[in-house]
Amino acid sequence: MRGGVGTGAVGGICHAWAADGRCISLLKVLLSNTCAYDCAYCVNRRSNDIRRTAFEPEELVRLIMDFYRRNYIEGAFLSSGVIGCPDGTMERLIHIARTLRTREHFNGYIHIKIIPGTSERLVLEAARWADRASVNIELPSSASLVQIAPDKKPEAIFGPMRALARASGFESRLLAEHPQAENRKLPDMTPRLASGQVGHIAGAPTPPTEIARSNYPNPPSPPGRDRSPLSLSVMEARKKRLRNPEADIIPAGQTTQLVIGASPESDATILALAENLYLAFDVRRVYYSAFIPTGNDPRLPVVGKPPLAREHRLYQADWLFRFYGFKANEILDPAHPFLDMSLDPKSSWALRNPGIFPVEINTADYNVLLRVPGIGPKSASRIIAARRCGTLRIASLAALGVVMRRARWFITVSGKLAAKEFDEISMRGWHLLEHPELLRRVLLDPAFRDEPSSQLEFQWETD
Numbered sequence: 001m002r003g004g005v006g007t008g009a010v011g012g013i014c015h016a017w018a019a020d021g022r023c024i025s026l027l028k029v030l031l032s033n034t035c036a037y038d039c040a041y042c043v044n045r046r047s048n049d050i051r052r053t054a055f056e057p058e059e060l061v062r063l064i065m066d067f068y069r070r071n072y073i074e075g076a077f078l079s080s081g082v083i084g085c086p087d088g089t090m091e092r093l094i095h096i097a098r099t100l101r102t103r104e105h106f107n108g109y110i111h112i113k114i115i116p117g118t119s120e121r122l123v124l125e126a127a128r129w130a131d132r133a134s135v136n137i138e139l140p141s142s143a144s145l146v147q148i149a150p151d152k153k154p155e156a157i158f159g160p161m162r163a164l165a166r167a168s169g170f171e172s173r174l175l176a177e178h179p180q181a182e183n184r185k186l187p188d189m190t191p192r193l194a195s196g197q198v199g200h201i202a203g204a205p206t207p208p209t210e211i212a213r214s215n216y217p218n219p220p221s222p223p224g225r226d227r228s229p230l231s232l233s234v235m236e237a238r239k240k241r242l243r244n245p246e247a248d249i250i251p252a253g254q255t256t257q258l259v260i261g262a263s264p265e266s267d268a269t270i271l272a273l274a275e276n277l278y279l280a281f282d283v284r285r286v287y288y289s290a291f292i293p294t295g296n297d298p299r300l301p302v303v304g305k306p307p308l309a310r311e312h313r314l315y316q317a318d319w320l321f322r323f324y325g326f327k328a329n330e331i332l333d334p335a336h337p338f339l340d341m342s343l344d345p346k347s348s349w350a351l352r353n354p355g356i357f358p359v360e361i362n363t364a365d366y367n368v369l370l371r372v373p374g375i376g377p378k379s380a381s382r383i384i385a386a387r388r389c390g391t392l393r394i395a396s397l398a399a400l401g402v403v404m405r406r407a408r409w410f411i412t413v414s415g416k417l418a419a420k421e422f423d424e425i426s427m428r429g430w431h432l433l434e435h436p437e438l439l440r441r442v443l444l445d446p447a448f449r450d451e452p453s454s455q456l457e458f459q460w461e462t463d
């Protein structure tokens with residue numbers, strides 16, 4: 001609004017969230033949009049006829065400091081197209097980060113993008129000055145990489161990722177325990193997928209899943225799942241992660257990004273790759289970015305609009321890795337290679353696995369509670385804590401944060417099916433868990449989805 005105060009859409013300012021939940025404003029800036037590479041999905045690709053421009057490194061240092069002093073930003077996200085060669089570009093980005101830290105005494109947040117193909121020496125030098133570093137994979141298979149981003153080679157991406165993992169104290173321990181792993185080649189980045197899935201990143205330096213998993217002997221597993229060390233979920237692996245305390249570079253870790261919809265890989269392939277990255281390289285976050293058409297490059301599919309719904313579902317599935325103890329091959333499998341666009345991944349999984357439900361709220365352990373649609377880490381913890389004070393009633397659950405419009409179908413409370421308290425179908429004797437298709441229709445029914453989320457009165461029953 002003209003004459004108003006503030007704006008939510010300042011060009012170049014983006015937001016990142018720190019581990020403690022703080023929101024950090026970052027100046028997200030390219031040193032240059034010149035690029036020697038020709039990635040078909042990117043507006044800055046060599047073959048795109050656009051106006052090119054670049055900052056001098058010192059110019060960018062001044063800009064960042066000016067913005068910081070005016071309180072526009074709390075940090076910077078430094079990236080660039082490839083100016084000539086990866087090492088030359090990286091040296092300029094490092095110059096900016098180093099100058100900010102040493103000459104300007106800048107203690108704000110710095111995220112630095114590692115250019116694929118950068119030599120290990122410069123990767124480590126960049127990491128020295130940054131809070132976070134990222135190497136973008138972009139495409140989930142080597143076949144797509146060859147076709148869509150031909151200048152990027154798998155080793156040029158995974159080499160820097162491995163160097164960052166080691167330098168941050170993660171892989172050194174892992175390899176120390178399994179030195180033979182160093183020499184093993186990875187035949188398939190998605191080893192748990194059946195044959196017939198589209199593509200994989202071949203030639204990655206180590207077999208991430210197997211190495212990472214063999215690092216954790218005798219892990220706990222959710223009930224009903226095998227206890228092999230190789231079956232460790234991302235959530236479990238993170239709980240058991242040990243770091244070398246002397247490795248204090250990139251305290252916010254490394255991240256990566258995958259472009260969604262520019263290549264034909266299934267969601268199962270994408271999730272299996274993401275899981276491997278979490279386990280093998282200790283990647284903090286995998287970002288999924290819906291492909292935005294930028295022209296009519298024949299190497300790309302014709303899409304009307306960015307697949308934002310798919311991006312959203314992938315983020316939900318990713319959340320299941322990190323906070324709910326799911327594994328990629330549980331969320332999707334060869335029979336279900338794509339996420340359900342109309343239903344969240346956890347509800348979808350529950351409908352395919354009705355055998356583990358209903359879950360008894362008054363006795364189920366934490367990992368089992370996490371499997372119930374409508375119950376998250378916070379509400380599961382609250383349920384466990386509240387049970388210490390007495391037996392829970394159905395009416396208590398909403399106040400503990402349980403989303404009853406979803407959970408009601410999957411739980412019993414003191415042996416009584418929770419849905420019976422709510423809907424006519426169950427009262428008439430239907431057990432919807434025995435009719436997953438019908439339950440799916442009920443879950444999709446706006447009458448249930450849009451139910452007001454008013455929290456019921458908090459009620460306790462003490463014995």
Ligand code: SF4
Nearest residue numbers: 035037039042045081
């Ligand atoms: S290397 Fe980066 S900037 Fe260059 S074309 Fe590829 S994605 Fe775009």
